[in-house]
Amino acid sequence: MSAHKIIIAIDGYSSCGKSTLAKALAVKLGYNYIDSGAMYRAITLYFLRNNVAMTNHAEVIEAISNINLSFVFNEHRQASDIYLNDENAEPYIRDMLVSDRVSEVAAIKEVRTFAVAQQQQMGKKKGIVMDGRDIGTTVFPDAELKLFMTADPEVRVMRRFKELYETNHAITIEEVRHNLELRDYIDTTREESPLRKAEDATLLDNSLMSREEQLEMVLEMVKDCATNKKQ
Ligand code: CDP
Numbered sequence: 139m140s141a142h143k144i145i146i147a148i149d150g151y152s153s154c155g156k157s158t159l160a161k162a163l164a165v166k167l168g169y170n171y172i173d174s175g176a177m178y179r180a181i182t183l184y185f186l187r188n189n190v191a192m193t194n195h196a197e198v199i200e201a202i203s204n205i206n207l208s209f210v211f212n213e214h215r216q217a218s219d220i221y222l223n224d225e226n227a228e229p230y231i232r233d234m235l236v237s238d239r240v241s242e243v244a245a246i247k248e249v250r251t252f253a254v255a256q257q258q259q260m261g262k263k264k265g266i267v268m269d270g271r272d273i274g275t276t277v278f279p280d281a282e283l284k285l286f287m288t289a290d291p292e293v294r295v296m297r298r299f300k301e302l303y304e305t306n307h308a309i310t311i312e313e314v315r316h317n318l319e320l321r322d323y324i325d326t327t328r329e330e331s332p333l334r335k336a337e338d339a340t341l342l343d344n345s346l347m348s349r350e351e352q353l354e355m356v357l358e359m360v361k362d363c364a365t366n367k368k369q
Contacts, residue, residue: 142364143169143265145280147273149333150287152318152325153298155344155352156269159287161217162353164267167360172260174270174277176220177207177253178244179231184222185243186235192242202252209260232302234309237317241324244271250330271325274336282363284339285356293345294318 146163148156157173164171181202185192190201209218210226219228230236243249250272257277260266268277274284289297299314325333335341340359344352 143263144282144360144363145261145264145278146267146360147278147281147284147336147339148267148269148287149271149274149285149335149339150269150342151289151294151333152321153294154287154289155297155349156287158349159285159344159352159356160267160269162349163356163360165216166353166357167265167267169265169267170260171217172209172257172266172268173217173220174253174257174268174273175240176209176228176231177256178249179236179240180207180220180222180227181205181249181253182236182240182243183227183230186239192239192246195248198246198248202248205252207253207256234302234306234313234317237321241321241328245324245328245330247330254331271333272331274339275334276331279336283359284336285342285359286335286339287342287344289343290345291318 146160146169148160150156160173161171163169184190184205185201188201191197204223206223208221210221211217212219212228219226220231221227254272254277257268257273261268261278270277274281274286295311295315295318298318299309299311302309302314322333342352
C-alpha cells in the first residue's frame with residue numbers, strides 16, 4: 139500500500155475482535171502489531187506468581203522495577219509473543235487466573251505509567267497498529283487513524299468462549315460472561331485512563347460484520363489517511 143506510515147490506534151471493550159482486526163491490518167500493511175493488553179496480562183502474571191499485594195504501593199513499585207517486557211515476532215502466529223523477563227509468557231497470559239485479575243492490575247497508576255512509556259517508545263517510527271483501552275486517548279492521542287470497536291455483549295461472550303474452549307474444555311459460558319462484564323466495568327470506571335472513545339475515533343460495531351468486510355472497510359480508511367497526509 140502506501141509508503142507513508144501511520145499509527146493506527148484501536149480501542150474497545152473486552153473481546154470485540156480488536157486483536158483479530160489489528161493483526162490482519164498489520165499483515166496487510168507490513169506494520170508492527172502490538173497487543174498492549176498482553177503487557178498488562180504479563181505484569182499480572184508476574185504479580186500473581188510473586189504474591190505481590192496489589193494494594194501495597196511499595197510492593198507494586200518494587201515489583202515493576204523487576205519486570206522487563208519485550209515482544210518477539212512469532213512466524214507461526216504472525217504476531218509477536220510477549221516475553222516476561224526472558225520467558226515467553228504467551229502460553230500463560232490468557233489463562234482465567236490472569237483474566238480475573240488483570241483489570242485490577244491495569245487500574246494501578248504506576249503500572250500504567252510503566253506500560254505506556256514502552257508503548258510510546260514502540261510507536262516512535264510509526265508503521266504500527268496497537269490495540270487496547272487507552273491507545274487513542276492516552277498512548278497515541280495524535281494517531282492518524284483511531285477506531286473504537288464494539289459488538290453486542292452476547293456476541294462477544296460467545297466469541298471468547300469458543301476461543302478459550304479450544305484449549306480449556308472446563309470453561310463455562312457463565313464464567314466468560316462474568317469475566318467480560320467485570321473487566322468492562324473496571325476498565326470504564328477506573329480513574330487512570332478509563333476506557334472511552336476518543337472524540338476523533340471512528341465507532342465500529344462489528345456484531346454483524348464478517349472479518350473480511352471489516353478489514354476491507356478499515357483498509358479504505360487507511361488509504362484515505364495516507365492520501366490526506368495528516369502528519
Ligand atoms: O481479553 P481482551 O483481548 O479483550 O483484553 P486485552 O486486550 O488482553 O486486555 C486485558 C486487560 O488489560 C483489559 O481488560 C484492561 O484491564 C487492560 N488493558 C488496559 O487497561 N489498557 C490497555 N491499553 C490494554 C489492556
